[in-house]
Amino acid sequence: MPNNDKPLNGHDNPSFLDLLNQLPPQPPAPELHGQHGTTQRARLRAAWKESWEEGGFLYQRWEEIFQARRGSWHEAATWIKTSLLLGGLSLIVLMLDAAGDVVSAALKGLSDLPATHGGDGSGLWGTVDHPVRVFLADQAAHLSVAPAALYAFWQLTGLLGLVGGFLGNAGARIAWLLFGIGSLAMIWSAAPAGGRAAATGLAALMWALASIFALRGLTLRPIVHNHPPQFQPQFNPALHLHATLPAPTPAGDDLGPDNIHPLQR
Structure with a gap:
């Protein structure tokens, strides 16, 4: 064939x-x-x-x-490209499936933790963590989700934002910024009225210290590359004049027509 x-x-x-x-x-x-x-x-x-x-x-x-x-x-060859692409896609599918199982197990394990664990408000971490637990517990009463699940998701978001931001991922750094702003808002809303400012300020300082690692290498200064271009056009201006010269006059006609003669002494 x-x-x-x-x-x-x-x-x-x-x-x-x-x-x-x-x-x-x-x-x-x-x-x-x-x-x-x-x-x-x-x-x-x-x-x-x-x-x-x-x-x-x-x-x-x-x-x-x-x-x-x-x-x-x-x-x-085409069959080599096809084999490599199919192998790469299969590997990506396996990795995504494994990552989904790991995240699901982590969320389930964190959700099984009691919501009152470490939530007495004592110590520096308790001053920041306890208002977050209280705020999430109050909000979960109006939602079809357990307070422990909300708290586990809050922890997981912060962990992924910190690790991903340290590795330089832009999406993880955006998640870290939103995590910090949301945490400060929850602490300000649920902290006791007398110590609300102190608890929020302490949380802001702790978040700023952690941002040293999460936002490593991030700068607001614009990066200017002063590399000369590889191709620089050269301009050479030139003026071209095209003049039309008259045809030369025959020798016998230098004095003009026959009836015109120069003045002679």
């Missing part, structure tokens, strides 16, 4: 039918079953050996793999 695929980079696209076409012609069917199996194995060995010879199916595929190691992505 002929290969109708269009050539790519000077080579035909691989087709598994080419390997089958390289099988030697099948001899007449033997009478015994054992001889038939031996003949099939002999034909397969012959096809395998012939496919590895120069110009064979497997020989050409091996040459394409060898050339892809030294060439660029655009010069690689």
Whole structure:
């Protein structure tokens, strides 16, 4: 069967039918079953050996793999690109599935924690953490979600924003900024009236210290690159004048017409 695929980079696209076409012609069917199996194995060995010879199916595929190691992505064969893309997509799907399981387990584990754990308001961390727990518990009473789940999501958002911001992810840094602003608002709303300013200021200082790591390398100063352009056009102004000169006058006509003569002394 002929290969109708269009050539790519000077080579035909691989087709598994080419390997089958390289099988030697099948001899007449033997009478015994054992001889038939031996003949099939002999034909397969012959096809395998012939496919590895120069110009064979497997020989050409091996040459394409060898050339892809030294060439660029655009010069690689189509079947190599397809295999790599399918393998990469499968790996991404597996990683996303595993990440989803990890996040689900983390949320479930954090949600199982009691909402009153460490919420007595004592200590520096309790001064900041207790108003957040109180605010989330009051809001959860009007929602179809447990207070522990809201508190677990709040913790997870802060953790991901801190780690992702340290790694330089822009989305994680935005989440970290929103996490800090929301935390300050919750602390100001739920803290006792007498110590509201102190609790909010303490939370702002703790968030600013943590932002040293979350916003590492972030600057508001514009970055100016003073690299000269690779191509600098040169302008050479020139003025071109095109003048038309009259034809020379014959020698006999220097004095003008015959009836006009210069004044002579």
